[in-house]
Amino acid sequence: MSISRPPMNIGAVERDTGLGKDTLRVWERRYGFPTPARDAHGERLYSAEQVERLRLIKRLIDQGHRPGRLIGAGSEELTLLSAQSATTTAMPTPPGDIAVTTDDTPASAPSTASAAVSPLIDRVLAQVRGHDLPLLRQTLNQAMLRQGLHRFVVETVGPLNVAIGEAWMRGEIEVFEEHLYTEQITTLLRQAMASLPPAASAPRIVLTTVPDELHTLGLLMAQALLALDGASCIPLGTQTPLFDIAMAAKAHQAHIVALSFSASFPTRQVAPLVAQLRDMLPAQTELWIGGGGSERARAVSGVRVLSSLDAALVALDDWRRNAVLESATLAA
Amino acid sequence: MSISRPPMNIGAVERDTGLGKDTLRVWERRYGFPTPARDAHGERLYSAEQVERLRLIKRLIDQGHRPGRLIGAGSEELTLLSAQSATTTAMPTPPGDIAVTTDDTPASAPSTASAAVSPLIDRVLAQVRGHDLPLLRQTLNQAMLRQGLHRFVVETVGPLNVAIGEAWMRGEIEVFEEHLYTEQITTLLRQAMASLPPAASAPRIVLTTVPDELHTLGLLMAQALLALDGASCIPLGTQTPLFDIAMAAKAHQAHIVALSFSASFPTRQVAPLVAQLRDMLPAQTELWIGGGGSERARAVSGVRVLSSLDAALVALDDWRRNAVLESATLAA
DNA sequence: GTGCATTTTTGTCCAGGACAAAATACGTTG
DNA sequence: CAACGTATTTTGTCCTGGACAAAAATGCAC
Numbered sequence: 213m214s215i216s217r218p219p220m221n222i223g224a225v226e227r228d229t230g231l232g233k234d235t236l237r238v239w240e241r242r243y244g245f246p247t248p249a250r251d252a253h254g255e256r257l258y259s260a261e262q263v264e265r266l267r268l269i270k271r272l273i274d275q276g277h278r279p280g281r282l283i284g285a286g287s288e289e290l291t292l293l294s295a296q297s298a299t300t301t302a303m304p305t306p307p308g309d310i311a312v313t314t315d316d317t318p319a320s321a322p323s324t325a326s327a328a329v330s331p332l333i334d335r336v337l338a339q340v341r342g343h344d345l346p347l348l349r350q351t352l353n354q355a356m357l358r359q360g361l362h363r364f365v366v367e368t369v370g371p372l373n374v375a376i377g378e379a380w381m382r383g384e385i386e387v388f389e390e391h392l393y394t395e396q397i398t399t400l401l402r403q404a405m406a407s408l409p410p411a412a413s414a415p416r417i418v419l420t421t422v423p424d425e426l427h428t429l430g431l432l433m434a435q436a437l438l439a440l441d442g443a444s445c446i447p448l449g450t451q452t453p454l455f456d457i458a459m460a461a462k463a464h465q466a467h468i469v470a471l472s473f474s475a476s477f478p479t480r481q482v483a484p485l486v487a488q489l490r491d492m493l494p495a496q497t498e499l500w501i502g503g504g505g506s507e508r509a510r511a512v513s514g515v516r517v518l519s520s521l522d523a524a525l526v527a528l529d530d531w532r533r534n535a536v537l538e539s540a541t542l543a544a
Numbered sequence: 545m546s547i548s549r550p551p552m553n554i555g556a557v558e559r560d561t562g563l564g565k566d567t568l569r570v571w572e573r574r575y576g577f578p579t580p581a582r583d584a585h586g587e588r589l590y591s592a593e594q595v596e597r598l599r600l601i602k603r604l605i606d607q608g609h610r611p612g613r614l615i616g617a618g619s620e621e622l623t624l625l626s627a628q629s630a631t632t633t634a635m636p637t638p639p640g641d642i643a644v645t646t647d648d649t650p651a652s653a654p655s656t657a658s659a660a661v662s663p664l665i666d667r668v669l670a671q672v673r674g675h676d677l678p679l680l681r682q683t684l685n686q687a688m689l690r691q692g693l694h695r696f697v698v699e700t701v702g703p704l705n706v707a708i709g710e711a712w713m714r715g716e717i718e719v720f721e722e723h724l725y726t727e728q729i730t731t732l733l734r735q736a737m738a739s740l741p742p743a744a745s746a747p748r749i750v751l752t753t754v755p756d757e758l759h760t761l762g763l764l765m766a767q768a769l770l771a772l773d774g775a776s777c778i779p780l781g782t783q784t785p786l787f788d789i790a791m792a793a794k795a796h797q798a799h800i801v802a803l804s805f806s807a808s809f810p811t812r813q814v815a816p817l818v819a820q821l822r823d824m825l826p827a828q829t830e831l832w833i834g835g836g837g838s839e840r841a842r843a844v845s846g847v848r849v850l851s852s853l854d855a856a857l858v859a860l861d862d863w864r865r866n867a868v869l870e871s872a873t874l875a876a
Numbered sequence: 877g878t879g880c881a882t883t884t885t886t887g888t889c890c891a892g893g894a895c896a897a898a899a900t901a902c903g904t905t906g
Numbered sequence: 907c908a909a910c911g912t913a914t915t916t917t918g919t920c921c922t923g924g925a926c927a928a929a930a931a932t933g934c935a936c
Contacts, residue, residue, distance in 0.1 A: 222890095223889085232919075233889085234918070234920075235918060237890085237891085239917095241892080242916095242917085253925090254889085254890070256889085260787070278917085279916085345778060346742065346743075386791055388780055388791055388792035388795070389795075391780040392779075392780055394781055395780060403734070410678065423556075426783075448723040449723045450758075451758075452723055453719055455549055456719045456720035456723070460724070463720070480897070488550065491548075492548070554919090565920085566887070569922090570888085571886095573922095574885095574886085585921095586920085587919090610885080610930080610931095612884095810888095811929085812886095812929075
């Protein structure tokens with residue numbers, strides 16, 4: 213790759229890494245990293261290497277690590293990352309225990325991430341790296357047909373997402389390859405949903421994300437499962453302003469509003485945003501929160517946190533049972 | 545709509561309106577608008593009304609108006625907007641002439657936006673406002689089947705997008721209704737593309753947007769047309785970092801890279817970004833730029849600006865003719 | 877009108893200070 | 907020794923007010 217990578221200014225770095233300008237400047241002041249060069253006017257110029265490193269740090273922070281420790285380290289992060297992330301991503305990331313266990317012999321644990329969960333996953337990873345789009349499409353399509361939509365989403369796509377993310381961290385996969393993969397899965401899931409029967413009038417569920425949250429994949433997976441179970445989904449795409457989510461719920465008389473927060477969504481904003489939306493919604497409208505960042509909404513009352521994809525189906529089941537009960541009560 | 549709309553802090557306003565924190569503060573300093581209240585700690589609190597107005601101003605700026613004039617005005621903007629935007633959106637927005645023509649009698653011109661271009665469009669608008677998702681789906685689906693993919697995209701979806709945008713400006717449509725519409729079109733187009741034959745090996749085209757640009761609809765429309773014409777499209781979704789776009793083009797040996805810039809993309813960044821990407825790409829790889837913000841890349845050399853959807857097809861045609869010529873030359 | 881120079885407009889960047897909420901450490905008690 | 911409440915550290919975001927360059931508009935000579 214003989215392409216030259218020119219340095220970027222602070223705005224470009226913000227766009228590329230998702231780290232705010234204020235954050236970048238305050239890190240420089242506090243931790244002495246990054247150390248961008250300056251142009252003729254005294255403006256910061258970040259080298260491609262530093263941006264790359266910032267991206268990595270961002271992902272690790274999203275997994276529960278803390279900036280102070282990450283920035284000090286040199287390259288042992290690379291060890292920390294691939295080893296630890298595999299074991300912790302499934303759970304709500306037990307805070308603090310991560311860096312402490314560094315004292316153990318790193319190679320001792322049986323948690324070496326790449327322990328192939330399934331040959332299918334390895335195959336897909338290889339094909340993503342190989343840039344063979346038709347082949348990748350075929351593989352995924354076949355897997356879906358063989359497993360059925362439910363198992364495909366839960367057992368294949370979920371783990372695949374994790375595997376892709378980890379492979380990126382290990383430097384085995386490029387961002388554009390990740391994008392290609394995401395796009396393929398998106399196409400596939402939408403295609404599958406299009407072929408479902410036109411949706412009964414079961415619970416109406418509004419699905420969307422708040423502004424600044426643009427990860428759709430998790431939401432799409434949930435939508436697929438819910439639609440498969442006969443719920444009538446009303447997708448609003450991404451980045452719907454809070455007030456508009458509330459209006460949409462009213463307009464469509466939704467029984468449920470389902471939001472997705474990815475792990476990379478600004479930690480602090482999740483709880484206030486969710487609480488605010490909860491306030492705007494009618495009391496009988498349920499509010500479900502899913503995705504890697506959903507744990508941060510745990511404290512908010514009147515909200516159901518879905519910690520896995522299957523949890524969404526359980527919630528759907530609960531809702532239906534509840535609905536039956538209520539109508540029975542009303543009838544009596 | 546009895547829902548209370550609590551005031552927002554500056555970060556939330558940035559997310560909701562797309563106006564940067566710096567911009568919001570500097571407007572306040574210079575123009576005396578907005579005038580947010582302050583909380584106990586001296587932090588800005590924007591009222592829902594001001595945010596609404598900011599959203600409107602943002603859209604007008606995206607159409608070529610200038611902040612200085614917009615912010616001074618009271619509600620005559622509402623006139624300016626609906627009347628003028630209809631006539632100018634199609635063209636590259638002749639700069640400056642807009643506000644000048646205010647001297648004319650406003651009602652005289654035959655440019656009243658809502659002059660129903662097609663009954664279909666009015667029907668769709670009504671259905672979007674009516675929140676009847678199944679009906680909307682059916683209408684769009686039928687239109688596509690009747691017109692065929694090409695005509696549907698060019699003659700229906702394009703004008704519809706404009707009509708929806710204008711209806712929003714006139715306050716006739718809410719953001720969430722716009723979202724629902726967008727989502728439906730997206731589903732429909734993807735569905736149509738899925739049913740196309742698996743793509744020949746004609747020119748390989750990488751399609752994506754740069755970071756911070758998340759409007760996919762235009763890109764998707766282009767992709768639909770190109771795929772329909774037998775090009776083999778490699779979609780990377782949105783927000784691919786520049787360097788990764790270049791890497792993707794190399795990895796897939798793409799003949800063409802196609803980017804989309806919406807009108808709301810920060811004006812100043814378009815030209816530098818495009819120039820930078822042009823530098824990274826191999827000389828023989830063509831770079832096509834489309835969308836409402838593409839005119840801003842006109843100055844960059846070695847780039848093809850597509851000012852309409854049909855222009856993409858012309859470009860495709862040109863490329864193919866050129867390819868034939870070259871191979872003939874090589875053979876001779 | 878057309879082309880060029882000048883002025884205005886406008887978005888983005890900078891420094892360095894401040895503060896609250898979250899995360900962590902600590903000390904006490906059952 | 908575990909549980910729990912209280913200090914302390916960490917960390918992201920917001921503040922003010924100044925500066926500057928690129929784009930847009932204006933003025934001016936031809």
